[in-house]
Amino acid sequence: MLAGEEGPALQMAMRILATMAAVYGAPRLLDITSAHIDGCLYHGLSGLEFAQRLVEGGARVRVPTTLNVGAIDLLHPDQFQGSAELAGRATALMAAYQAMGCIPIWTCTPYQAYQRPAFGAQIAWAESNAIVFANSVLGARTNRYGDFIDICAALTGRAPAVGLHLAENRRGQLLFDLRGIPERLLREDVLFPVLGYLLGARSGSKIPVIAGLLPETTEDQLKALGAAAASSGAVALFHAIGVTPEAVTFGEAFQGGQPEQVIEVSVALLRETLGRLSTAPDGAIQVVALGSPHFSLAEFASLLPLLARHPPHPGVEFIVCTNRVVLAMLEERGWRQPLQEAGVRLIVDTCVVVAPMVRARHGVLMTNSGKFAHYTPGNTGLQVIFGSLEECVRSAAAGRVWRDPELWAEE
């Protein structure tokens, strides 16, 4: 490939990969079986020129490769609130990646929409929540890939053999002990983004291990935990003893070793983290945004009865970001109509913190997503309030924040 016998695009991709293998100190490249690409989100003309150079050089991906969100909802392009020039370039970028044979699923939850790599599979995934989910919940193996190197790996089918690709680097390092948390709270969805945010802030790029989660912890709860941990820190892998596949036991999570540090997680510590997820005091809200990572069918199943009881106030923008696969399932089940009747805006292919999708230009956005809570102030200019799903829905109905006083009780 380096000699150019397979065309200039592949030659360029391999040259970049070889340079990066040397930077990482990787002795060799290994074969991968799956890729997920974040480079299809527009950051500037140079990213488009890079993708178009690959397309002109005849590039085609060698492994099943899904695409993360772009900047445009291609099914409903009029939802974009930015300039026509920006929309044109962002759409061209998405088209270039599709032209390389990538699967246009446009979601940060490829693992719930299209591909679920097997336990132990070597993969090259980009996008922080997808990375942490693939490593932690599926037990597949990826480093933190990002723009450019993600597509180089997909085109060559190779990745530098370092870091989390190797079993010995997947050993847990820090222990977060939840045994002091009441079981009632361990069943609440709202616990997981808050716990994840704490994990990320305390772990940096180390591998946290959680003791005390219930075996029946759901996939969407782990998804919310990972996404928040990858927002407040550089967490690419966590283990939850008795829950995630590389941590059946304490010994397995730490590969026979001991934690470098033990963090006792109390309700007080969780409440303190909860406070950091909001940047405004409880009061009037203008927007509710759900779905980072993209909302799953199970999450819609929880949302619908709440909306039926507490329909949103017409003055509140109510947005749910999801993917096309879930959208099709909503239509099949007849669930799209009640959402529309409630005034809910469904956004697919993109989301509100990576593209200008929110109509309100200032004010307060409320969310149940740790990731939205982290990125909303910097990326949208809106203030943010974090709450549970029920708190979000009832606040949307009232036009101001409603709180469940029992949610974070000590008992």
Add this chain to the structure above:
Amino acid sequence: MSGEAGTFSATARVLVAGAAEGEALVLAEPLSLWGGLDPESGEIIDRRHPASGAIVTGRVLVLPAGRGSSSASSILLEAVRLGTAPAAIITAEPDPILALGATVARELYGHTPPVLMLAPPAYFRLQTGQLLRIRANGAVAVLTG
């Protein structure tokens, strides 16, 4: 390290090779280029960063490390395209994300700021205002200051 009073030279680890010369801009803290550098103007726009407002264009950017998002490589590439990039980048720890942006810039535009890693204590000899010359083999020489 060698040289007369006020000047020295050292050999850095080359992540992305190239020759460059420019005035050093030494950052006291890590910087994420994503959200931290405006590629249109070359200005550091992270308002919580001590070097907020400084212009990196044409200077040798010296920083402990990058920080955060992998989209930093996109911002460096965009700065090269727009002609606002630093002349070179020297970090105290290897930074794969900046190296990736520079590698892609060389592929696309035929030139890039070299990216080097200079471990302490030599790293701490670099100070804002020094004129630095960097050779493709990683030799870093302080010419003045």
